[in-house]
Amino acid sequence: MSNANVQANLSNLARYQNNFLKEVEANVEEGHMVKMCMQCGVCAGSCPFGPDWEHSPQKIFMMIRAGKRDEVLGSDSMFMCTSCYNCIVRCPRQLPITHIMHGLANYAHRIGMAPKGQPTRQFATLFWNNLVKKGRVNELTLTLGHYFTNGLVSGIKTALGMQSIGLGLFMAKRLNPMEIFGGHGVKDLKGFHAIVAKAKEIEDRKKGFTA
């Protein structure tokens, strides 16, 4: 039997069985609720970015149950979540859909299966690192960092394009160029960092992530 055939057979075996579902339950935030979806599709119809998803939450849940591991964890769908919580409040089964989407994105990101260069994946990482650095978010460095994500040239172009907004905010005293040199932060930075590090260590240990 050829290798491809073995592969096909294996994936056939896993189909509509509990393997991937169990993995999700063990490792994804609120993942134990995936099996409770009753496939009504209200989430899909409630999502503001609905038309932009390849797979709606409804489909993602069914794909997990159908054992489609690669398709789910490699999808950029979860990163389309704006955290508007519409799906959560409308779900007749009270699935914490927003949290599951966040959890899936986090899991896919941590095990390296999330799509490379996905803009929200990049921005979210930048955001977290920015806040961890000082304990509070520095809006200027965050914004600039975001614009320069795709390289210097594209960054300068984007930043120039958004100049009028930046200037406006500056004039309205809502953006401080001095922030680039430091800005707000918590005083007990050492303690803050220790908490984040410890929490990450516990979570990684539990979920079997390698740092």
Place this chain on the structure above:
Amino acid sequence: MAKKEYAFYPGCSSQLKASASNYLVSTNAMCKALDVKLTEIPDWNCCGASVGYCEGGELPRIAINARNFAQAETHLPGQDIVATCAACWLGARESKERLDGSAQLMKETNEALAAAGLHYSGGANVRHMVEVLIEDFGYDGLKQPMKKSLEGIKFAGYVGCQTNRPFGIVGESFENPLYLDKMVETFGGEALTAYDQKVTCCGGALAFSEPEKSQKQIRDIVESAYDAGAEMIVTPCPLCQANVEVYQSEINKKQGTKFNMPVLYYSQLMTIAYGGSAKDAGLNGQLIRAEKLEKIAGK
């Protein structure tokens, strides 16, 4: 009326010279008029916001919120934690509820806090400023310090997402919350209850990473305000305010619209109604000037 005291969690965007600094300025003026004492949680940190999920994960996000709870518990015992930012409120309240619901999570969180010599024993009460206004004062109570009416201004009450879902204000519906309209009416303004995008998502943090998709949302939000006959949009959320105000010029440029709709915080309206100056209300912080409101302030 006895002075009310709260542990205040202003959040990153409200800081001096940050995007929602005018929210903080007007909140301070509003609280002064209502005889409310806000004490900042000492050395508070960021809530992680929603978008922190991707890199932050579950426990680190909860742990940093618990750090704020621990600080409040130690330094401001017995006071409710009050956030003005929708994301701060949501992040903090979500963390609180998860901790309330899981002894295991509580244990792990305290293990992390111990790294900085902190401990959280539970029982934090996390509230949004709007909850405080409606529940602790009531619409009638809010009316008492009123000096000027906002009569003649038509407001589209844009509630947005995170002050409305998943927690929301008790007694309000997720699909058509009315509290913002009621607040506008309390201060004499005209609330456009037919405004149909009041709970539409502005794109949130994805305004940065998915600008086109988000600007489509924002366009709907502003356009519908115009359709309803609004002169201003009022909102309780700093990210809503920023996204809806800041990107109007961008949308005008790209799509040829002529948006010029001021976007205000409820606290700015209230500051003016309570007789504060345009400066007290942070009106100088608007990118799109709220001239009609400035006029009332100047009277």
Place this chain on the structure above:
Amino acid sequence: MADNKFAAYICSGCGLGDKLDIKTLEKIAQKEGKMQVVKSHPFLCNAEGVQMINDDIANEAVTHVCIAACSRRAKTEAFHFPTVAMSRANLREGVIWIVAEGEAHDEVRQEMANDYVRMGCAELKKMKLPAGNPDTAHSKRILVVGGGMSGLTAAFEAAEAGYETVLVEKQSQLGGWAAKLWRRAPFKAPHAEPQDTGLTVLAAKVSSHPLIKVHLNSSLAETAGAPGRFIVKIAQESGAITEETVGAIVQATGFTGYDITKLPELGGGQANVVDQAGLEALAIAANGGAIKRADGKEVKSAVFVQCAGQRGSGGNGSGRHLDYCSGHCCATSIKQAMYFKDQNPDIDTVVMYSDLRVPGMGEDFYRSAQEKGVIFTKAKVTAVSGGDACKVEFKDLILDEDTSVDADLVVLATGQVPSAGVELDAWTQLTAEADGGSDEAKQKIVVMNKTSVLNLTYRQGPDLPQLKQGFADSHFICFPYETRRTGIYAAGPVRRPMDMLQATEDATGAALKAIQAVENASLGRAAHPRSGDLSYPLVRLEGCTQCKRCTVECPFGAIDEDERRFPVFNEQRCRRCGTCMGACPVRVISFENYSVDTVGSQIKAVDMPDEFSERPRILILACENDAYPALDMAGLSRTVYSAFVRIIPVRCLGSVNTIWITDALNSGFDGVMMMGCKKGDDYCQGLGTRPLPHEQDRRHADPARPGTGARRHAGSRHHRQPARGHADQ
């Protein structure tokens, strides 16, 4: 007749006195209505008003009372005078509440009231106080046919209520379908786990109950008689016959599973493809251990195919099987998937559904299965191959892709087929052919009769009429348990598809219906829907032409024929609808308080305005079961309708005798409207309107048009255009 004394009482309360000239009404009752006593009262239904009437009955020997006040459906407790004949003139709901306000309408309003008083008096003149049927029937025993969960429950409930019960079961043991089950879907909180069926306990209670007599290995060889006096011949397998007299019958003969071999497209008939009953058998054999297939292999994966050969093209299979949903199968598959999960959580179970239907608390059961890890997928199954590794090919309707899974066992959720006996339309047709001399038809009838459950000796066939899809019922929403055979009640899945919980509730309801039937029969009273009515059809046989229209048309099989083909009325089977009266071409059938004359005289009593006065008159014959209540509701909601109509309630449109139409047109009416259900409608006792002459003239009134009232029933209104005159304005 010399002893009769007629009295009219006119109420001026509820605004009647403000809107109407009561003095005029009194005069009409006296002069035209020929009432010997005429009185008005400002509040007729209060204690004083009622006392006034009672005093007249006691002291003035009043025998006939016309109440001119509100609708006959209102204040029935106050206006309850059982010792006199009574008519009601509807001045409130029928006049002042529906005629437009204002002086401009004073004249037409008064005319309408005047006519209703005339009509009430005219009707009264022709009425008699029903004397009651001296031929009462006294057996209060209840026969239950079928010893499954429904039958056992019905027998037990009837016996617990103090009624002697006879239970007949075909098999050698009690239990029916329930005896084939390992567990049942839960009926108690928290509705999360399969439960014991409870059959053993219930069967023991029934077997040992002092009021219950059980006949096993038995069936009904013949059922004759009527409520209160059924004589049934119970035949044992051995051929021995026992005769029992009973007052009412509960038929709880249940269902059989749809034959799985008729579903080859879903692997039916192949190895390791079973129906739900087949899986129950495997589970019983496993007795709580690992479930093994027929070949002894332990099942490690199972796929459940829902709606197998059910719900037409909406389900799975070719679409050429059952058209309906059997209601219980989703919960049953959930339960069966749990058999596996509870024994070993690693067994993969997939339920393929198109719509998961779990009514009642079934949603909790569904959730419980999801928590146990049962996979549910919305799918359309295209093919199933049996064998060692069954392959289920399907389209995943959420993921929109064609795919397949392998399983050790495939379970098809097939539907319920009711065990309702002979289908009467086919039987009637064969009977006609046999009467015409066809020997083939005679042979077929003999074969057909062998499938009968009740073997009724009724002229209209040996079993209960079937409503839809072969289920024995009259209307499963409006009139549960009722059938079109008085005193015989259907309970459980023979009546409509259902689960065990519904079947036991059904059985309890049917037992109570049976108790009502025997009690009513023993007092000579009608059963539902004219419960308590003492009138019954009287026939002047000397005028009968043996045309058989009454025996054919009686919707309830109440009338048999004797050897000379004269009708034989079985009053206890009669529902008092009057269809026989309407059918009779020589008008020899009547009731003491409802006859060709009581209605005909009302029609003739209406005062006809001058032909050129632009005041047309439209007669409405309104069914008392639906149209008349709807007209009352129109009054309650102050819906204005035409003041040119004159409404007469009838017991059923089936009771309308064509002479009334002729009378109406002859006396000057411009049109006649029949208000009730359409022929073929089954929402009232499964009756529908008998086709009348001039059927081709039928056209529907415009439901949006004002002036006809009762818009709620607009869709089922009839409009008949007469030979002369014009339709209502």
